Amino acid sequence: MRIHHDWKGLSPEARGATVAMGNFDGVHLGHRSVIDAARAAADAPLGVITFEPHPREFFQPDAPAFRLMNAESRANRLGRLGVDHLYELPFDAVLAGLAPEDFAREVLVDGLGIRHVTVGADFCFGRKRSGNAQTLTQLGRELGFGVTVAPLIGDGRNEYSSTAIREALADGRTRDAERMLGHWHRLDGEVVHGDKRGRDLGYPTANMAVGGLHLPRFGIYAVLIDVLTGPERGGYTGVANLGVRPMFGENRPNFETHVFDFKADLYGEHVSVALVEFLRPEMKFDSIDALIAQMDQDSAKARAILEAR
Template sequence: MKIIKNLASYSKKKPLALSIGMFDGVHIGHQHITEKLNKVAAEKNLESAILTFWPHPRIVFNPKDDLKLLNTIEEKTYFLEKHGIQNLFLQDFSEGFRNLTGEDFLRQILVEKLHVKHLIIGYDHTFGKNKSGDFSLLEKMAPECGFEVEQVEAVDFSGKHISSTQIRNALSQGKVKEAGEMLGYVYSVSGKVVHGKKIGRTIGYPTANIEVNTLKLLPKKGAYIVDVFVKDQHLKGMLSIGTNPTVSGKTLSVEVYILDFDEDIYGEEISVNFREFLHDEIKFENLEQLIQKLDEDKMRTEKYFS
């Protein structure tokens, strides 16, 4: 997959089958679009492409919103390439770009710059300043501008349209299985193993502290059963997201206890897949109660994997 970070320097003339959007999560609804793009591209001798934005428009318009994302740029790139997309345009959501009207965006970017011949958009997609571009504008201008346009229907899950917002809401409630069903894959977080307070090792549960990208959405505070991937190994673990209230912690941390593992992995990249929610974050009266709960969690984790 070719990644184009600067539209100004893009000069390729190969016509495109393209879709526009954030594609945060590259969930089942997005995968429906990528499948259509690839099919159209193959049939019409085009190249498939996605035009997405960075930073997220909501972050630009509402900097106090503290929006967290389902994918880092690296993860989004990985998933789009996995689903066969040939070109990924990462457009900076600059002031000049976001002030383009829907019609200007269509003519200057899609037609003149990118040579789009087939455009596929989501059921609720709008574009351009003040959301002045929509499907009706595309339908009106398509014949004049020499491209075809189609709008895909929403994909439903449990009676609701699958969306990045729906998935974020599920994760914020600890519903990692439900989120995974909407994503089409198990939700994960990755990062470098960093030094923590090392309290876990004093109670028989040494943990790896994961330094997670600050824009990445973490599921609800609590304990989870997870797959662990580190040093080319696939391991079993139980993970905690929280502030360690039992020992008067204040800072949010992500810590994973890896079963049957005692290697030094400080500085290593680690990834965890969220399999099942165990329980909410708990403040215990003493370390003995904490250890008892960890023992119970370990038993549940071992039973899950067995």
């Protein structure tokens, strides 16, 4: 998959796609239906148009973090779905100020040269969200590109939504989130240096930053790990801690993963960690020995869960 960070100056082979357009936070089953509809709409490369930062982050920079995915995680998921081109458009004052007709003409037609665009039924775009799916359909007729409006889908009771997934993850209900996502919820990013305390405890960890994300329930998880770069690329199992590590008096959220039966160095490599099952909340122990005993129990439980999948 090729990633493009602007709609201007694209090469000919990057233009002329059939695209799905939206924020795609979580890339849940509702988003998948929009992408699948785009895939079926025209005989052309499949593209996805999304925005970075998320428009809500642009308009409300001081609001609490709400994103399920960072840009890297979203791109990784879209790549797994067979997307050829990801157009990660810079959402700034210029883009936010375009009227719907100007967005359609300047971005979709002149910039990306799209053949067809698919959006969800609740899609809005343009200055002050003044355009909607019906507006886009009319502009497509005028400017010469096709438009498909994909219906919202759900499980028969509720529509699939990023809001419902956030609620499930906040409760530690990873399997409910997976049912709505169509995949395990993942945290993706570069492995960074931590305080290396886990190594001293016999549980070395790969540490990742989680700033800017709506975080799942703090605690211990059974996880699947994909190492995406470097000589150790491949799939592994493990146990992870998400939280503030109350045993050591810290208050900044951190995500650290212990990879089972793994001895190599992952610093600087990119990994994708799937939260399979919540094991327990964070705890403060009376001693380091008590902490290690609990970590042994957590690891045994995680191994059993992952082996039984």
